[in-house]
Amino acid sequence: MSGQSNYIPTSAVGKWFHERLPIYALLKETAIDFPTPKNLNYWWTFGGILTFMLLSQIITGIILVMHYTPQVDLAFAAKEHIVRDVNYGWLIQKLHEVGSSMFFMAVYIHMFRGMYFGSYKAPREVLWMIGVLIYLVMMATAFMGYVLPWGQMSFWGAKVITNLFSAIPLVGESVTTWLWGGYSVDNPTLNRFFSLHYLLPFVLAGIVGLHIWALHVPGNNNPTGINHKVGQDTVPFHPYYTAKDGYALALFMLFFAFWVFYRPDFLGHAINYEKANALVTPLHIVPEWYYLPFYAILRAIPSKLGGVIAMFSSILVLFVLPWLDTSRVRSGNYRPLFKGFFWVFVVVCGVLCFLGSKPAEGTYVIWARICTAYYFAHFFIILPLIGLLENPKPVPSSISEAVLAKRSNLKLAPAE
């Protein structure tokens, strides 16, 4: 969307600077004047919320590192020291820990929004794939961060997840030894996870830059899914969406604050307040809630390699989603059949999340298998088929028409 900015420096200093580094023109073009569809709903505010969460995690993380020691004998005590002794450490540590849950909550809403409104479809495939990459890096970052407090769940979570790589035929064992820097999760592992946990958020920030770049080429999708015409269908990003995103962000921060101040430990595991012990596995080990659906898929398959393949496939399938959905209509609002299946899919993900938190026995395993089968069927059978079978509702010819139609409906409402 280059050429949207009409920035002409007025002052002599501004002109002098603009000729040497036109950074303000770039900012004005991408974050102020950027033409944005005027009908974006609140589901669209999670991009901004996610940017805030990344920033919040980086800031609180940098502060935590000022008081932390990545050494197996000291790490557990260091975390307690932060919470008990460091000024406002209790707040900063919890903002970071609860923040990771908020970050994932927001990213899941953001992803489901993209799925419902067909935001992955042409011409936004690369935008979507960069998003999936961001999600993968987020998962790796959060996993390594969870190891740093060196509690029982940190240790055994790290051991189980790194052991996933031992399922690789032939080289599996060498790969896990290499990842650990030893024959088990130990001090070298903690050290390298600390190093990478510090690095990856900055990598994330870089990929987020690419994500926004890829977004600014076609511009935002919108609830109607039809292409916008610059001018009649759009408003400048600032002040319209800075205000809307800001309002949503304020509400989200209230939600965030509720967890931090009133339920700081609800999303974690009590067993992680016990120091890591390489000789005792906790009776029931589970990952953080945001990994549970994938954990359920891993355990649903009664074979080591098969389970690992299914788990990774369940995430990697998102990369090819743009080509699995055969419908030419983007927005789920105009796809009656898809709309139903979309919500079934959301519920199945929720059920998988619940099953991942339960022990892998009895009916839980059976349900996990059914849901795993459905999860993959949604991508490989249902999406391709309903695109061909369903009769989409007529889409409006322009965003303005859709917006005006909605308004006249609202006006009629009291008369009914």
Add this chain to the structure above:
Amino acid sequence: MSTVTHDDKHDVEDAGKRDFLYIATGAVGAVGAALVAWPLINQMNPDASVKALATVEVDLAPIVEGQAVILKWRGNPVIIRHRTKAEIELAKAVKMEELVDSVARNANVKDGDAATDENRVVGGKQQFLVMMGVCTHLGCVPQGNLGDYGVVEGSAKTGGWFCPCHGSHYDTAGRIRKGPAPENLHVPKYQYLTDTKIRIG
């Protein structure tokens, strides 16, 4: 280049020299990158101090029949169990075709030897089962006297292991019988120094 007043011969020589420099620089760059990459990758493998912790000696005499101890070797738990006669009998009665993994997984016997009860121990000392307490699925510590393949005497269960993480059952010889784990619990390299003393590693 054609408008410059070089003679043709000079041009050709020059092009050859440029091609050579281009390819040579690229080759040096590629080989150099590969050479530098190796130390950067290999530094993550176990270092000298980790490898130095390679052996541990254990006195088996204090372990009474029916008792198991867990000790740490190279960061991992090693389970040593003094098995009862019933546990040994149960393990011996199992036919090879009933096993999920019919390979001994014992570092002290030949690769690929059958997972008979004899091949799960060292020196014919059937009573002492020494093996890694590392589930071959995803590395949790299996818990003793649990699972579907122990010796059942009334309400008590002896021998057999169960991994709480993902539900793998091991029998009284530490062999995988049910669940997602692909292999029998590994037996580390160890030798008898005396009749009741072993060195692991």
